[in-house]
Amino acid sequence: MNDLIYFDNAATTPLAKDVLDKMMPYLTDNYGNASSIYEIGRRSRAAIDEARDRVAKCLGADASEIYFTSGGSESDNWAIKGLCSAKKSKGNHIITTAIEHHAILHTLKALEKEGFEVTYLPVDEDGLISIDDLKNAIKDTTILITIMFANNEIGTIEPIEEAAKIAKEKGITFHTDAVQAIGAVKINVHEMGIDMLSLSAHKFNGPKGMGALYIRKGLRINNFINGGAQESGRRAGTENTPGIVGLSYALEKSTAGIDEKVKKLTALRDYAIEEIEKTIPYCRLNGHRTKRLCGNINFSFRFIEGESLLLMLDMKHIAASSGSACTSGSLDPSHVLLAIGLPHEIAHGSLRISLGVQNTKEEIDVLLKELPKIVDRLRQMSPLYEG
Amino acid sequence: MNDLIYFDNAATTPLAKDVLDKMMPYLTDNYGNASSIYEIGRRSRAAIDEARDRVAKCLGADASEIYFTSGGSESDNWAIKGLCSAKKSKGNHIITTAIEHHAILHTLKALEKEGFEVTYLPVDEDGLISIDDLKNAIKDTTILITIMFANNEIGTIEPIEEAAKIAKEKGITFHTDAVQAIGAVKINVHEMGIDMLSLSAHKFNGPKGMGALYIRKGLRINNFINGGAQESGRRAGTENTPGIVGLSYALEKSTAGIDEKVKKLTALRDYAIEEIEKTIPYCRLNGHRTKRLCGNINFSFRFIEGESLLLMLDMKHIAASSGSACTSGSLDPSHVLLAIGLPHEIAHGSLRISLGVQNTKEEIDVLLKELPKIVDRLRQMSPLYEG
């Protein structure tokens, strides 16, 4: 697999070697239950306390505001369901966007069945929400605004700080799904006025099955996983000590390296975008050209279908994606691409290249060599292409 | 830490070396997202499919009935909340026992606030429920019976097969929290007529932060973590491939080794119980003498308090527990010990020794040497002891 070119870092990232090294003691000798009183348990407790401090520091939060979860999806579910059930006497209206991840959208669909009302803010052709739309959507019954920090498919970065400010003015809780933004955008939850933030470790070279939810001090939301007194009594379950330790170091590393990463990946990204636009006709860059994640490249190529494209790239040992990972295998075109106004047939033909710190210019050059050939080959096969 | 005697296997177990070896490829090179279409993603998918088959086989279930979760607590929460919200039009009554784990009890407390009614079956002085009580508790509105397979504190094994039979006769869904029973009691979910079963990997030498829920084919429960289409669309979140692989191998190993383990640990357990009863006055064995987990020893020692006992054992490098791990640090005496009728002051002085496959007779002998001295020392310090 040495010659694999991995361009799907928005789906998941390799676990960093040094992060795994930090986890290893807790996967071997230091197996104690962190709630236990004896030495080997206290050692796990200490590791978790330190990890929580580390995470808090990276986000500009207090340690007491960080809760470990099993991933981005659990964090999103907890934030939304926990807040809405705690505040349902205050109102039943939630504002979100049309381009959220399914962990948000499907959670809200479930709440709609229970009588909550949801406003899905539209986005423009670049995937940006409008702050005016947000203002206009607010009602007396609005209890939650949840807007993703950056979109997982098209990479557009939303105006979170402004949105959070509006929420604060109106006394509405503000949550952001920052799963894709972590390590790519500088985030300080206190300064930005964010009430809740979700993150997922495997998106920044941490372990799979680990996430965190930041909950601002004083904000009361209902528990989601009830049971033991772990996580200050707010999230039950024996602590995944190696996972927690891994998440914390991966986050530290990715926030410390953010300037360098943004600089490197932005250059690679813009180089690739420019070349693709130059060499492949009938293509469209999806997402905002500058307000976009440094690692995200998303194109639609007319007349061809995304999965075929991915398979052909795979045969050249290039791993990329079309839409989000968890919808491949589905027949529906991406709701995000439809939301930015693409017709169905064009939405079906999209390609997402998501770069990670480990990617190189040489790898981009391989892509730039193979991609035009593959697109052309598929177009020759397409009944829609008259070229 | 080589001289550590670890007697807290009911709290957590060391991750087996060969299980970690099976996980390693997925912690390193094979990091692909299992939902991705390319080679490195398909490899994760294949590993997960195989793991699901392996788990199904160990439980006597079909692979399509196994859903991976982040642990026993999530499985319990999902089973209960998912079923109750799906069936709430049919009834609002749930039957459980007074000695369930907090992952069950606190979940039910949350449901009580939403209008569900819960009957907590009492247990006898050995911790056993009565089948007659169960029959009498059933109402027209009963939608769920949830009874733990074996208790985590006192090790008593409940009559699950009989209880499941009664549930089936009445058309009521039957769930069991088998977190402590896995690898210690033979379980075949289809033969036993169990509708849902929770398990947690770190209790049988698998990884922390991994669990599973068995849901009988055809049983509809609502989703708990909404989002992506993972786990056949029933449990969202990027799959923790190393965790899933680890859980499956750990389960395979512990079910394959069950006869040997039961034989070995039962002998060690009964030896220890006999010796403690012989050498320490004013002690009481908690839990049923024979219908008990092979690895569980639980004693109350009058006039002394449990935490002090644990600390003194810890100083001798013996790791044990008092009550369940997640309540140590709390001031409440165990609800389980109160349920079997112990007065508060005696309930405070309990010790749980939980054996694992790795424990030896030599280690038991160290315990048998140290324990009487420690109990005596604490009694000399106690204002309650007039000895």
Add this chain to the structure above:
Amino acid sequence: MMYSEKVLDHFSNPRNVGEVENANAVGQVGNAKCGDIMKISMRIEDNIIKDVKFKTFGCGAAVATSSMATELVKGKSVDDALKLTNKAVMEALDGLPPVKVHCSVLAEEAIGAAIQNYYDNAGIDKKVKKGCDGCCSSCGGHDEHHHE
């Protein structure tokens, strides 16, 4: 979702891509909205499919089923070709993932549509039975789904 070796082979080296030059039987099914379009053209002489080619816009399975279906009917009589079921196409490919079953249905339909076109062109008064009767659940959720 995993494709068999056969599917991957027919995807990466599809047989019979293109359009038959002097075709007398052309059918197109699916629509771009659903993400799958198959167009099949044939030259039918003396009731025998002398030549057959396809063009497909769609996923890997769509390409592979098109390729396999054309292979399976090439040189066959029209009546034999009409007996080709989506199941036979799937089996010849060593199976398809459940979400991709509808692609094999499309292939069956495309053959049928081409032959219908041949009947219509030739003034033969026969109706080819529609292959898809909502058999697979894959398309169930799509209100906008219809076979052109």
Add this chain to the structure above:
Amino acid sequence: MMYSEKVLDHFSNPRNVGEVENANAVGQVGNAKCGDIMKISMRIEDNIIKDVKFKTFGCGAAVATSSMATELVKGKSVDDALKLTNKAVMEALDGLPPVKVHCSVLAEEAIGAAIQNYYDNAGIDKKVKKGCDGCCSSCGGHDEHHHE
């Protein structure tokens, strides 16, 4: 929950365990239901605590705070002993985990109860102020909690 080195030291080598033989000040606080009982006995002469010993049923923190509290009042005047706060005991132990704060309160109370007993025995008409006024939240949830 983590104990400091000092707590562990006072727990494993508790100072002043037992009962003062010819005690003229004995106090007991807490109850078995709550899991903590402290009994302190003293010999007070000329308003000075000549000897002090404790017996404790309770957790590690209860033992350590008893031990530390007796150390802190030994040789002190009764008035100085009464000034001992639970905070001072905690500080002397390099802190306690939050759930264990109530143990230090019990220690303060036990000293107070012993001295009250001394006043009562000696016919001195003074009331020692109760140490616990529901200060810590640890006991908040226990309806059955009261200080004997």
